[in-house]
Amino acid sequence: MTTEALLDTGRELIAPWTKEIAEPEARRLDAVIEAGDLLAAVEALHNAKWGYLSAITGLDQGVEAGIIEVLYHFCNEAAVLTLRVRVPREAPVVPSLYGLIQSVTFYERELMEMLGVTVTGTPNSDRLFLPEDWPDGVYPLRKDFRMEQLHEA
Amino acid sequence: MDPNIMQPQSLEMKQDGDKFVIPIGPQHPALKEPGHFEFTVDGETVTGATVRLGYVHRGIEKGAESRSYVQNMYLVERICGICSHIHATAFCQGVEQLAEVEVPPRARAIRTIIAELERIHSHLLWLGVAAHEAGFDMLFMYTWRDRETVMNLLEGITGNRVNYSANLLGGVKCDLTPEIITAIRTGLDFLEERTQHYLEVVTTDAMFLRRTQGIGVMTREQAESLGVVGPTARASGVARDVRVDSPYAAYSEFPVTMVVDPAGDLLARCVVRVKELFECYRVIREMLEHLPEGDLTTRMPRRIKPAETISRVEAPRGELLYFIKSNGTDTPERVKVRTPTLPALASVAEASVGHQLADIPMIISGIDPCFSCNDRMFTINDTRGNDKTMSWEALRQYGIEFYK
Amino acid sequence: MTLNLDKSWQHVLDQVKTWARVNSPWAIHFNSGSCNGCDIEILATLTPRYDLERFGVKLQGSPRHADVLICTGPVTRQARERLIRIYEQMPEPKFVVAVGSCALTGGAFHGCYNIMGGIDQVIPVDAYVPGCPPRPEAIIDGVVKLLTALQASVKAGEKVPVADPGKPEEEAIA
Numbered sequence: 001m002t003t004e005a006l007l008d009t010g011r012e013l014i015a016p017w018t019k020e021i022a023e024p025e026a027r028r029l030d031a032v033i034e035a036g037d038l039l040a041a042v043e044a045l046h047n048a049k050w051g052y053l054s055a056i057t058g059l060d061q062g063v064e065a066g067i068i069e070v071l072y073h074f075c076n077e078a079a080v081l082t083l084r085v086r087v088p089r090e091a092p093v094v095p096s097l098y099g100l101i102q103s104v105t106f107y108e109r110e111l112m113e114m115l116g117v118t119v120t121g122t123p124n125s126d127r128l129f130l131p132e133d134w135p136d137g138v139y140p141l142r143k144d145f146r147m148e149q150l151h152e153a
Numbered sequence: 154m155d156p157n158i159m160q161p162q163s164l165e166m167k168q169d170g171d172k173f174v175i176p177i178g179p180q181h182p183a184l185k186e187p188g189h190f191e192f193t194v195d196g197e198t199v200t201g202a203t204v205r206l207g208y209v210h211r212g213i214e215k216g217a218e219s220r221s222y223v224q225n226m227y228l229v230e231r232i233c234g235i236c237s238h239i240h241a242t243a244f245c246q247g248v249e250q251l252a253e254v255e256v257p258p259r260a261r262a263i264r265t266i267i268a269e270l271e272r273i274h275s276h277l278l279w280l281g282v283a284a285h286e287a288g289f290d291m292l293f294m295y296t297w298r299d300r301e302t303v304m305n306l307l308e309g310i311t312g313n314r315v316n317y318s319a320n321l322l323g324g325v326k327c328d329l330t331p332e333i334i335t336a337i338r339t340g341l342d343f344l345e346e347r348t349q350h351y352l353e354v355v356t357t358d359a360m361f362l363r364r365t366q367g368i369g370v371m372t373r374e375q376a377e378s379l380g381v382v383g384p385t386a387r388a389s390g391v392a393r394d395v396r397v398d399s400p401y402a403a404y405s406e407f408p409v410t411m412v413v414d415p416a417g418d419l420l421a422r423c424v425v426r427v428k429e430l431f432e433c434y435r436v437i438r439e440m441l442e443h444l445p446e447g448d449l450t451t452r453m454p455r456r457i458k459p460a461e462t463i464s465r466v467e468a469p470r471g472e473l474l475y476f477i478k479s480n481g482t483d484t485p486e487r488v489k490v491r492t493p494t495l496p497a498l499a500s501v502a503e504a505s506v507g508h509q510l511a512d513i514p515m516i517i518s519g520i521d522p523c524f525s526c527n528d529r530m531f532t533i534n535d536t537r538g539n540d541k542t543m544s545w546e547a548l549r550q551y552g553i554e555f556y557k
Numbered sequence: 558m559t560l561n562l563d564k565s566w567q568h569v570l571d572q573v574k575t576w577a578r579v580n581s582p583w584a585i586h587f588n589s590g591s592c593n594g595c596d597i598e599i600l601a602t603l604t605p606r607y608d609l610e611r612f613g614v615k616l617q618g619s620p621r622h623a624d625v626l627i628c629t630g631p632v633t634r635q636a637r638e639r640l641i642r643i644y645e646q647m648p649e650p651k652f653v654v655a656v657g658s659c660a661l662t663g664g665a666f667h668g669c670y671n672i673m674g675g676i677d678q679v680i681p682v683d684a685y686v687p688g689c690p691p692r693p694e695a696i697i698d699g700v701v702k703l704l705t706a707l708q709a710s711v712k713a714g715e716k717v718p719v720a721d722p723g724k725p726e727e728e729a730i731a
Contacts (some may be wrong), residue, residue, distance in 0.1 A: 024461060025250065027399065052380040054465075055491035057476045073463065073474065078399035080463050103379040106495050114214075129210040131635035131671070140215050140670050147670060209590045211633055212669035219668065231665045234594020234690060278597065281604075297604035304601075315594040315690050 003027050006050075006079040013048055014083070017041045030082045035094050038085055042072070046100045051076025053097070056107040058115040060089070062143045068092045068115055087117065096122035114141040199505045199513065217488040222248055222322060222457065225485065232490065234315050235278065238271045239468040241320040244488075246401060247464030247477040248322055251457045258403070258445035260324040265403040266337075266440050267310065267319050268466075269433045273344065274303045275469035276426045276433075279518075280351060283423065286514040287364040292354060299347045302340045309333050324450030334441050341434045348430045355423045365419035369508065369516040371500055372417055380496045383471020384429065388422040390415035395467040402466075407443075409436050419515055455483050468493055578624055578650075579708050581613035582700070585623035585647070589640045589676065590666075591630025594690040595657040599627060602693040609697055612704075620646040625700065628682075631659040631666050632673040644680045652707075653682045654699055658689040665689070 001009075007029050011021065017037035022030045033041050045051070057071040070092075072083040085094055094111075096119045097104045108119045109128040116139040119125070127134070138149045213232055217225050229244045230237040242264055249256060256264075277300040284292035304314050311317035311327050319325050329337075355361060371381070376389035386393045394411045396404045412428045414421040457479040464475040471493030480486040505516050588596050602609040603616055617623045620643045632640060644653070655676040658664035663674045676682050686699035 025463075028463060030461075049377075052377065054380065054382075054472065055474050055476070055489065057487075057489040059478065059487055071476070073476070075465065075472070075474075080465070082463075101378065101380070103381075103496055103500075106498065131210075131633070133634070140212060145215070145670070150670065209588065209630065209633060210635060210671050211590055211631065211666045212671040213666070216666065216669040228665055231592040231594070231659075231689075234592040234597060237592070237594065294605055297601065298606060301601070301604075301606045314692065315598060316592075 001077075003078045006076050007081070009048070010045065010050055010074070010076070010079065010081045013044045013050060014041045014081075016044075027078050028080045028082070030084060032084045032086065035085050035087055038072075038083065039095050039097070039100070041083060042097055042100055045074060045081070050074065051079070051081065053101050053104060053107075054080075056104070056111055058111045058117060058141060060115060060142045063089070066090070068117060070094050070111065070117060072097075092117040093120060094118075095120050098122055113139070115139050116142065199508050199510060201506060214488055214490065217485060219484065221483045222455075222485065225488070226320065226322065227318065229488075229490070230316050230318060233492070235275050236271060236468045236470065236473075237316045238267050238319060239466055239473060240490075241318070242268060242402065243464045243466040243468075243473050243475045244477070245320045245322055246466070247462050247475045248457065248479075248485075249453075250462045250464065251460050251477060251479050252322075252454050254323055254451060254453055256324055257448040257451055258406075259447045260449050260451075262403040262407075262440050262444055263325045263327070263329060263449070264320060265407065266329070266437055267307070267317065267325075268402070269437050270303055270307055270310075270337075271317075272469045273430055273433050274300055274307065276430055277303070279426060279469075280355075280423070283419075283515065283518050284361070286518045287361055289358075289361055292351070292361075295347075296351065299344060302344055306333075306337050306340050309336055321450055323453035324448070326449075328449055329441075329444065334444075337437065337441060341437060345431065345434050348427060348434075352424070352427045355420070355427055362420065364512075364515055365423060368419045368512050369505065370416075370418045373415065376417070376500070379500050381471075381500050382496055383468070383493045384425045385422060385471065385497050385500060387411065387413050388425040389417040393472070395465050395472050399465060401464075403440065407436055407440050456481060457483070457485075459486075470494060471497065575707065579704050581615070582624045582652075582704060583615050583617040583622055584625040584627050584654075584700070585617050585620050585643070586627045586629070587640060587643055589628060589630045589636040589660075589679075590633035590672070591657065591659060595629035595660070598690045598693050599629065599656065599696060602696050607693045607697060609700070612697070612701065614700060620644075621648065623647050624651060625703070626651065626653045626680075627656055627696075627700075628653060628660050628676045628680075629656050631663040632676060632679050633671050634673060635671070637673055637679055640676075640679055652684070652703055653680055654684045654686060654703060655682045656686045656691055656696055656699070658687055661685050661687055 007023075007027070011018075011029060011031075014031055014033070017033045017040055018031045019034065020032040024030050031041075042053075051074045054073045054075040057073065059069040059071060061067040061069060066089045067086050068089050070085045070087065072085070074081045074083070087094060092115070094117060096108055098108070098121060105122060105124055106128060108122045109124065109126065111117050112119055112122075112125060113127050113130050113134075116137070130140070135150065139145060213228060217228060220228055225244065226241055229240045232240050277296045281293040281296035281300070284290070284296065307317060308314045310329065310333055311319045319327055355365075371379075371385070371389045373390040376386050376391045381389070381391070382393055390413055392411055392413050394409075395401070396409050397411050400408065409432055412425050412432060414425050459479055459481045461476070461478045464477065466473050473493055474489075474491040476487070476489035476491075477485055478487040501517055505513060508516065586596070586599055599616075601607060614625075620626070624647075626644060626647060628640070630636075644651070653676065655661055659666060660676045663672050666672050673679060684699050684703040686695055688695055691699070
């Protein structure tokens, strides 16, 4: 299948839950979906065996925007489909994909400790990268992270 | 606490019945970076595994946000000392996509040649490590001796043995002179002959076969569902290779053939990597034969307009994914790196279940963990309160003795 | 082990110990946050091309058996405790060689949140080998210089140098 055909299939699969969709670059699709629809959309991709979950990126949009974006990158040959979930910065919650893709725990653990996003239903919420004595509530990849927060703690 | 026993701090001691949890603590005498595994065992058989990383977590993704694109080139090269060039390539390509800059063909070809030389050095390194873990130190010494050939070539091209810093935003720093091209050709001829020998050793040596054949099997279904990438996936019959699927740099002009093996065991992982070496030699020769003429660099803007991009490349260990977001300044807003080891680590848990404890060193090195993995001190926590400590070295020795 | 020897015999015993130590130092390697570049170069020193073992240097698995701790990488918060513990487990006298720019100062990772700085922020260091990564020859040179300094100081009748915490002993290898 050509990359265009793959992208079209992907677009159709997630169409019921898509709020906005864009093609930022060649071979890429970027779809915004609600956190509540995430599992349904991923299930659609997973059942159709459309690619594999390659990475989860957490993106802090800053204090003013008050939004954290969670990006789920699915790769299928040359095509990359990104599901973009926007959650409020104050109480960021996304559902775990563990029920569908078991290998997702590492990505989810990273997301939790680096950006303070709560992933509901993930089997292991231990720290993966940060040290044991890292202060709670300090998330290094948030834009308002300061080194002083570490020294204070 | 007894200082003899390296107690990992994050232990979820799951002890039920006669099962022990074996933490593989965070240091290794020879090769690897620290990481931490916990294996649950029932007698000699492994029943589960969990991973704790972060002993080498330096905070690079955050660090990248406070450095300019040019400075970041040096930072991302130092994410990994084995696959440094491919990290820089992935980052460069991402930034070039954001800036909509076209890299000259000669620069792309040189990038690719260095990337393939790096793959040769990485695979030879891995073969040595795997042989060492199997108790086959002779092969380890031979592969590392031959690896020096390719290290010399890399040094000849770029001036450094590791962290070559060959990439620039918008091109490459170093050219291939006729002398170095001749040297590469001679080096490749020698290596090809040696690799032929290694392929023979790996597939016929009875001792090595007993340590690899049918061990750590990962089926195609498992590999697909785990999202495993690179040679580990290809050894389970999953045809996944970014060089083929989504050609970057010069791979569209000089395509590579994917090496796939359906067996899924450690032997398949060895064979796939060794066979990939031949493919490396072939494609480098072809590129040297048809090396495009022209400039090495093109002009890059210092500030990059706001956008997001994804850059995927095939590192020696598999797909490496960079997500870069720019914000109109000369520093990136966000750099996300997903290294191939992360999904591969999950496969350790899957592949090790049901195997002998003695096979663990081989299974872990079978995925070629990069930021990574094994360690030295083992604490066997006995439910009856008799703690035993086993070093990685001792466990390795145990593995060797077990198969005598 | 305490022996009630008179001074001259004690001196002879010390000389024998130093002779053994200088001719066959056992090293342990610890990566406290390195990119792996230095680590593979350390390993390369043991392989046929460079063959560090011809100086009697043996890479050892256990800190209990080691004389020299070869450290690579900046010290991450997570690895700090481990590094100190390994250092404490080594028997006296012990020596620390910091290999690579990161191990010296934090190098390219300077300012990253999980970095404590160079090795000497955490444990005393006897020899520094700069480079990113240092060539295998440089690593060998660093170890040999440490051994030469050790030998020289013993000949001069000094006590075997044990570095003060936090005080780089660069003079010792000068």
